[in-house]
Amino acid sequence: MQLDDLYRRVIMDHYKNPRNRGKFDDDAVTIELNNPTCGDRISLQLRVRDGIVEDARFVGEGCSISLSSASMMTDAIKGKTLDEALGMADRFSGLMKGEDVQFEYDDLEALSGVSKFPARIKCATLAWNALRKGIELARQ
Amino acid sequence: MNAAQIRELFPILRQEVNGHPLVYLDSAATSQKPVSVIEALKRYYEWDNANVHRGVHTLGTRATEAYEGAREKAAKFINARSTQEIVFTRGTTSAINLVALSFARAVLKEGDEIVLTPMEHHSNLIPWQQAAKATGATLKYIPLQEDGTIRLEDVERTVTDRTRIVAMTCVSNVLGSVNPVKEAAAVAHRHGACILVDGAQSTPHMRIDVQDLDCDFYAFSGHKMCGPTGIGVLYGKKELLERMEPVEFGGEMIDHVDLHNATWKELPWKFEGGTPIIAGAVGLGAAIDFLEQVGLDEIREHERRITDYALERLSEIEGLSIYGPRRHRAGLVTFNLGDVHPHDVATVLDAEGVAIRAGHHCCQPLMRWLNVTATARASFYLYNTEADVDRLVSALLKAKEYFGHAIG
Numbered sequence: 001m002q003l004d005d006l007y008r009r010v011i012m013d014h015y016k017n018p019r020n021r022g023k024f025d026d027d028a029v030t031i032e033l034n035n036p037t038c039g040d041r042i043s044l045q046l047r048v049r050d051g052i053v054e055d056a057r058f059v060g061e062g063c064s065i066s067l068s069s070a071s072m073m074t075d076a077i078k079g080k081t082l083d084e085a086l087g088m089a090d091r092f093s094g095l096m097k098g099e100d101v102q103f104e105y106d107d108l109e110a111l112s113g114v115s116k117f118p119a120r121i122k123c124a125t126l127a128w129n130a131l132r133k134g135i136e137l138a139r140q
Numbered sequence: 141m142n143a144a145q146i147r148e149l150f151p152i153l154r155q156e157v158n159g160h161p162l163v164y165l166d167s168a169a170t171s172q173k174p175v176s177v178i179e180a181l182k183r184y185y186e187w188d189n190a191n192v193h194r195g196v197h198t199l200g201t202r203a204t205e206a207y208e209g210a211r212e213k214a215a216k217f218i219n220a221r222s223t224q225e226i227v228f229t230r231g232t233t234s235a236i237n238l239v240a241l242s243f244a245r246a247v248l249k250e251g252d253e254i255v256l257t258p259m260e261h262h263s264n265l266i267p268w269q270q271a272a273k274a275t276g277a278t279l280k281y282i283p284l285q286e287d288g289t290i291r292l293e294d295v296e297r298t299v300t301d302r303t304r305i306v307a308m309t310c311v312s313n314v315l316g317s318v319n320p321v322k323e324a325a326a327v328a329h330r331h332g333a334c335i336l337v338d339g340a341q342s343t344p345h346m347r348i349d350v351q352d353l354d355c356d357f358y359a360f361s362g363h364k365m366c367g368p369t370g371i372g373v374l375y376g377k378k379e380l381l382e383r384m385e386p387v388e389f390g391g392e393m394i395d396h397v398d399l400h401n402a403t404w405k406e407l408p409w410k411f412e413g414g415t416p417i418i419a420g421a422v423g424l425g426a427a428i429d430f431l432e433q434v435g436l437d438e439i440r441e442h443e444r445r446i447t448d449y450a451l452e453r454l455s456e457i458e459g460l461s462i463y464g465p466r467r468h469r470a471g472l473v474t475f476n477l478g479d480v481h482p483h484d485v486a487t488v489l490d491a492e493g494v495a496i497r498a499g500h501h502c503c504q505p506l507m508r509w510l511n512v513t514a515t516a517r518a519s520f521y522l523y524n525t526e527a528d529v530d531r532l533v534s535a536l537l538k539a540k541e542y543f544g545h546a547i548g
């Protein structure tokens with residue numbers, strides 16, 4: 001078991017300096033999600049206009065994997081259509097299964113090591129589950 | 141007792157995990173099983189397996205004797221007055237649910253009080269929340285001291301004549317605090333209330349005497365005390381259990397059945413509908429034999445030594461915070477390593493072959509009380525040694541170094 005497979009430098013960088021951390025004070029789509037098995041929490045906000053994610057922010061409590069995943073995700077979905085964001089969430093699920101997938105926002109590929117640590121997959125997917133809910137809400 | 145020799149009786153502990161000899165420090169979640177328990181399960185399935193209380197054939201008789209023999213062992217183990225007071229359940233959770241459901245159906249009314257503590261495991265919290273919702277009863281909480289202990293005067297202040305039941309854990313699975321359950325039982329009884337004691341974390345580690353505690357109900361699980369999963373015990377005072385209606389209905393628990401009505405078997409079988417967890421009970425019996433052979437007082441003393449040593453060594457780690465009381469505590473230590481999330485700590489420890497628990501430990505209200513979202517916990521049992529604590533400490537130092545560089 002190689003810890004460095006899990007905790008790559010880019011992950012630690014997102015953990016230490018999370019992007020898009022904070023809250024909008026307008027009527028952005030807001031999703032609160034927690035991981036009942038471990039207590040991790042995320043509050044994700046999406047500012048969606050004409051089917052495009054214009055901006056995203058999050059606040060949360062969790063481990064390095066869950067917070068860095070949220071940081072990367074909020075960066076990656078900016079400027080994407082809801083369909084593209086959903087496609088990204090699907091590809092991220094594939095990444096967690098050990099599939100060889102690519103992202104335009106290539107920091108995400110650093111999380112591929114998580115697939116070798118089954119107990120930590122739910123940490124990495126928390127933000128993405130929030131995103132799926134957010135896309136559903138935005139479409140209503 | 142010699143923990144190093146005892147360890148040899150646990151086959152699972154002989155393995156390497158991630159290239160290191162396994163150090164198992166998660167017994168508060170579930171304990172490992174000695175070879176005698178594993179053999180008892182194997183022997184039961186290879187020789188005695190049959191359904192109980194039915195067949196006239198030899199295997200049926202043997203299975204029944206094994207199952208009821210385990211009940212006798214459990215009764216003696218906690219000093220119940222008779223085997224009628226020992227109901228086999230799936231574990232502590234289903235034992236507590238049985239009492240809560242029964243109280244919700246027959247005892248609790250609007251305005252009645254259920255008294256709990258904020259340190260309860262979800263299993264001794266949610267059943268009472270549900271009972272309160274169903275009946276209009278109110279939940280009241282005995283406040284905790286800053287170190288996570290309970291003062292008797294706060295029990296006295298919280299319990300009133302409107303209290304119908306006090307439900308309290310004997311040992312906190314997070315704080316390790318040992319609660320004054322005997323004194324709390326006296327307070328409850330003075331007000332005409334019952335007391336249920338959650339014994340999941342106490343029964344494996346210390347001598348329990350339900351008559352001395354004078355508790356009305358006492359629940360525990362087999363798997364935390366060297367037994368198999370899926371078996372537990374609800375102890376209840378006979379006069380109370382007699383007044384309670386079963387919550388599960390079906391075969392095995394009935395006396396007479398016609399097309400429209402049925403009557404129940406006598407205690408304890410009226411609470412054991414369906415084919416029971418026979419092998420589980422046999423395994424629990426073997427676990428009780430094993431613990432008695434080692435000696436509960438010896439186990440408690442051993443854990444006290446290990447825990448004192450762990451507290452001492454862990455205090456040497458700068459930035460590590462320990463939760464719960466320093467004195468009079470059970471064999472577990474809950475902590476956080478600076479700002480490093482407990483999941484990350486546990487992953488680094490696992491890479492070093494050290495198994496600990498990380499998360500909210502099924503105690504979300506207590507986590508909020510501690511003002512944390514999660515904690516790490518190392519818990520000890522009779523097979524742990526000082527060397528295990530040393531491995532824990534050196535793995536924690538590695539975690540600190542690893543994340544020190546990473547987080548800065």
